[in-house]
Amino acid sequence: MSTRTSSHGTSRNRRGPHRSGQRPGGHLRTTNATATANRLIQSTSWGDPMQFNVLGPLELRVAGEPVPLGGLKQRSTLGYLLLNANKAVATSQLLRALWGDRTPPTARKMLQNAVSGLRTMLASHGTGDAEVLTHAPGYLLRVGDDRVDLSRFHAIVEEGRTELASGSWNSAARTLRRALELWRGPALADLVETGIDWPELTALQNSRLAALEDYVEAELAAGRHHEVVAELETAVETEPPREKLCGQLMLALYRCGRQADALSVYRRTRTRLISEFGLDPGHQLQQLERAILNQDPSLTRGPAGPVRSAPHVPRPREEITALPARPSAERPPAPPITERKWVSALLVQTEPTRTASGGHDPEDVDQTFRQLTSILREEVSRFGGTLHSAFGAVWLAAFGVRRTYEDDAERAIRAGFAIRRRLESQPGVAARVAVATGEALVTNPPGGAQAEVSGDVLESCMRLLGSVRPGEMRVCDTTRLASRGAVTYADSGPSAGDVIAVRPEHEAATISLPFVAREREQATLDRLLDDVRERRSPQLVTLLGEPGIGKSRLINEFRLAAEASGRARCLVGRTPRFGWNAPLTALADVVKSYCGISPGDSTATAVRKLSHHVQQLSDDAETTEWLLTHLRPLAGLQDDSRGPDEVGEAFEAWRRFLEEMAAREPLVVVLEDLQSADETLLNFAADLDERLGPVPLLVIATARPELLRRRPSWGCGKRDVTTLTVGPLSRDATWRLLESLLARHGLCHRLTSGAPHIDESRLRRELIDRVGGNPLFAAEHVRMLRNELLPGRELAIPSLAISGAAPSPSTSPDCPVRLPQSVYNIIAARLDTLSRTEKSVLQNAAVFDRVGWAEPIAAISGLGRGEVTDHLHYLEQRGFLARTRERSRQGEVKYEFRHSLVRDVAYSQLPRPDRAEKHQRCAAWLDGSATENAELLEHHSQRGELTFRTSSTRD
Template sequence: MEVVDDGLPVPLRGVKQRAALGFLLLHANEVVATSRLLRALWQQTTPPTARKMLQNAVADIRRLLVPGPSGAPTAALLTHAPGYLLHLDADRIDLRRFERLTSRGRSELAAGAWRSAARSLREALGMWRGAALADLVEKGIRWPELAAVQEHRLAAFEDCFDAELACGRHHEIVGDLEALAETEPPRERLHGQLMVALYRSGRQTDALGVYRRTHAALVDDLGIEPGRELRELHRMILDHDPALDLPPGDNGAPPRPLLSLGGGPPDPGSGGRSHAAAALSSDPPPAPTAPQRARVTAVLATAGLNDGTPLDRAEAACRHAVAATRAEIERFGGVVADSVGPMTLGVFGWPGRGAPTGTPAQDDAERAVCAALAIRDRFPAAAADPATPGAHPVRAAVRTAVATGDLLAVPRADAPPRIISGGVIDACLRLLASTAPGGVLVCDTTNEASRQAVVYCSDCAPAGGWEPLGALPEGRCAPGPEGGGERELVVLRGLLERVRRRNRPHLVTLLGEPGSARTTGLMLGLQQSVDALPTVVRCLWGGGPASGADTAPSALASIARAYAGVADTDTREAAEGRLADAVRGLVGAGDLAAWLISHLLPLMVRDDRSPEAYKAMRWFLEEIAAQRPLIVVIEDLDRADDDLLEFIGDLVERVSPVPLLVMAIARPELLRRRPGWGTGRFDATTITLDPADPPDAPAQDHSRETARAARP
């Protein structure tokens, strides 16, 4: 990266200053959120002083943007909520000049002006002196925007080679083609151009050698055969097909174009067909369509089968998973572009396809994320093979990634677009590598575009992506009405689903007024979700005591009593019998059962506070959750003693991987006692409730007993 003022370079000091300016230049004249800048500058772990370091870098950049000789500022870095805006003339950024030149060259290429197109594209490519922001890449920067820029550059090379081959310059470009094809083995269009250039240069053997190497690379690395166009070109070279010859342009007539492996421009002298296509068929096919580049949101899903799936039914399981994925993509208005084995690619926003009539383009990201959530919800509940009732269930765990970016594809009238390449697919593959089975990850761009309709788990998002918890019922992409309508309820439902799918405990702290209409309504809404789950979820409630009482013994004791079925009127002997039956039903009748009973019984009947009692309770809850998913609700945590706070704070970290959701309801005073409560952990989420009642909340005289009475 280089900044030039009046022909002289402006010094840029420090990697963070260079990276901040580079990222802002890639998004010039756009508002870039501070959180997005922080993720771009610190891609692994963000240090506590990151915001201060970013502010220092911004101040340094502003000192560089001094007025030019005329006195008028040429650029300005503005603070614009929720981040920064770098305002400047696009002509002052060489990348934007490159994009304009390539756009002009492609227009000339489409019009058949081969020589003008070659000049424009060569001028654009001549601006490059290496990889984009190579100095930052050397420091470990890996931005999706840089991958998109590199894709744009490679596409410009291919368009330029098309124009120069059409002008008969095959001898001049063989060297450039060989060098570029060596570094880009998967690009079939590039290798096809090299084959044609070698063939026209009298090097048929070398042209066939390029095909053999390309074929071997695709089969060995990706497990796929070359495309139809490259195979046809190979046949034409073997047959010395006259369609590959380049007739001279007589009487000032323009030379004919090349058979283009990307859908190059048509030959004006052949009725809209390429020269090669005209020679291949006596019955002319429809005119080929040139590739188009569009901004889309892609959904990439892949299904994995567990070890218990019988081998003879693996194919049927894969078909079922792909069919379910395709159905959800199409239900939300997407287009299924391709399916390979268990992997399915859906596209939202391709011009003229998929979206329902009247759907605005900005909804593409929302509909794509909602489709991904629907795919997630189809498994494993819908994983049984419907063709074989009563057979061994197919356990399909679908991982799904959603990303927004550029896609290069060939439009087709009666079929999905034929994908050529695009940074959006690479972004999906990177996200998919970090996605847990049964999970969904979303890129930064999609996250920002869909936040009005989708709730994300910011506390538990893994590095490199955002995890959506659910769609808001009032969102434009919601498939139907739901009860509740609260963002907080969507978060709770999503976290419960996350706990179930991943078998990992999670702590949720609800900061509000226990027993209020909002808290009660939220718990009732979650209860409805629990009742609708295909897998039974047990809910245990540690109720709050009378005013002024200590919650520590009553909360844990009420949880143990609820599971064992001990009533307040039971004698000690009856309570011990019920507890013994419950514990032995969990762990059998051995030493562990005896140890648990000996420490849980004092906790239940005389509020024992010993460390062994807390240890036994932790073990007890772990065993319950191992049997079926468990929700533990504890009220009035702000009034608990230090022992209970330590127990709840460490519970999800110290138990084994089990589906356990711990919900602590507390007043905001809890954070004054424990300022760091639940922060800096992927297994903890804090939700602050608005004190105002929602419009559809129950009346204020509904107490916490209303919610408690509805629990299973």
């Protein structure tokens, strides 16, 4: 059974055409705009003879009464003409609006009928307020401006902006509110429901949001930040990311004294921008975050703190409007996308829903509900999920919908655990929590609006929730296996399977494997350390590599050797995978590790250890005190109430601390997982080497390749900066690793025992191919084989036969090795670091063949060849594809997948009808091209047919 949950938010518009700096100004304009608005406002009301409304479901009211508008085509024609009122609309344009690219042969006739029906309807109400004229090259709806709500909206907004520009905040707010109140829902909501998607509607929604921004601007300037928070929260949550709205919400929250909430809005926005568009927030939003962190006095309106309301605050406009939308060219296109994805669903039910006062008054219940929702939203987004819907006292959140993370199951558990904890402290609330993981069909609408999720996983989660007792949390088997190592479960009694505890992030269990290969990388690090020691000059080296490839292990081995030989002391700091509580955690880790502070130490012990070590480092009391003042809050040993100047000084103190340490003995500082680091830490790390004195210090940063997406020029053009790519192990090294793992588990001779028909050397080849030189993949495959080959073992890892794998005649059709789910998740997560278009190019390449080039991929995807060429090149740089030495007849580079699993996973995420269509397009392209490959043509024709048949019988 399939369950579907859908968003309440609108999916239109990505950004408004309006820019604050482009607003019309000047006296003449002001007078005209005000006059027009007044005319419109005065002459219209529900009681007027004829009123057309498009700001909501399409309506025609005559003398206040709704008039039936006829069939869908007639209503759509009227809707489209109203959006273009008093302008000639070409027939071809109308045909496209009504039927898109699939205009039936009778379309013109049908359009004529619709127009004729409209004329009859308008004439029958006989006021002459509106008529449809035949006007070359099509039709024109003549209607008075005062008869259409859209024209009134524009006129009133114009008036409001004029007031805003003159600093009349209160009247501007009132006027703009009036304009916004004309909206009864998304424009032409009834027609949108039937599937129309006109660009005019997007523009209209942008106009509404621009008006909302102006309204908020006026309210903020008038000191009414409390009043706008709720509306802003809804808009920021439901609309595609608009940086100006986010900035306004941050400012409003900050002025309400909710600094932490303001910062959490920033982090949520940043997560959305990065996951949906691969972009960091714009400069101004970043500046605002910094100003909030620094409690910049310019953000508040006076020393008395937040004020509920004030009649007039002379506030320079630039301060508030400093967050313009970025040009749309910066955004990659985001077509609606439906994919098969592994998703973790989290259900939270509170019971009983009592209010703080213990009553059931709906307003009190509503207030409690909002408080709980805000807790849920915060925790869910902290762990990278999305809050989807709430029904009564049940909330649904999903992980892996907008963007897949390899640890979505664990994230869902951590979020559920944190929510349960926080709800425990609410009076009268006991939460029941369930998490289920499974494959789902996910549709992400354009612009980042909330997704639709269909799949049995939701149903399973609901069933599971039914078995959970109040105050408990339970997860399904797949979730439990996927989160092993990070979560402790009750293993007996009535609570068996319940979540007991989650381990701190970096304490999760690790697998220890014999170390193989990496001599070259170790030699490079050794050389750099020698260099640092000899020249007594700091160096920064970044190790880049895909997840599980062995960055941390390499450093660990290097560290052990460096310490054992006494060549350097090593300290490690890690960026947390989730959450945003402490952007400088990595720096704090370094301080704590130097001072020997462990997580179990009391604050007093930790402070004592810090003081002792800092005193050792510095000779004069003043410097010691200065260092301690800044290092205590950094290490979380004191409330962080630093002012703006002190934050900069804290960095300075940390650098000084490093210098002093390195001056005493050569030092290696490791900063792990910079791809998840916050901007502050990235900026700090980027120029660390330049700001340190002449000391023997080697800073080693590790990062996944996504870092380059955020910082394309990371480390470029600097003298003492090196970037080292950690690539896959060779086939030999991979087999050595596999062999020792198989031997450790007594599996060497069992590989083919359950399948005597399979040739062992082929199985070995297959396994090496599957692992693709990734040590983590090797460990996960062997762990999976151990389950499958040793009967009676408790299942420790789920595995999959990925749907539709082996889509090409060039690979073996029946690979006997299944895929560990963990490996699938890692690859799916990597694919989701790509933009939608890049990912779709990769999926089209996966459909085409083992080797692909721009022309056929452009033919399948509908993109231009040049664009596809650029994307293929980028995908090569990111390590998804590798260029072969072959060229097409037109001289285009041919690419192959660097790892066959990337191809399999990319392909498996396509829904069946999409696969069928793409195979058919491949067949059509091969048929019409000069490429002679009968086998490939046959393959695509068959798969197109096959997949089409499967989808039509099952869908």
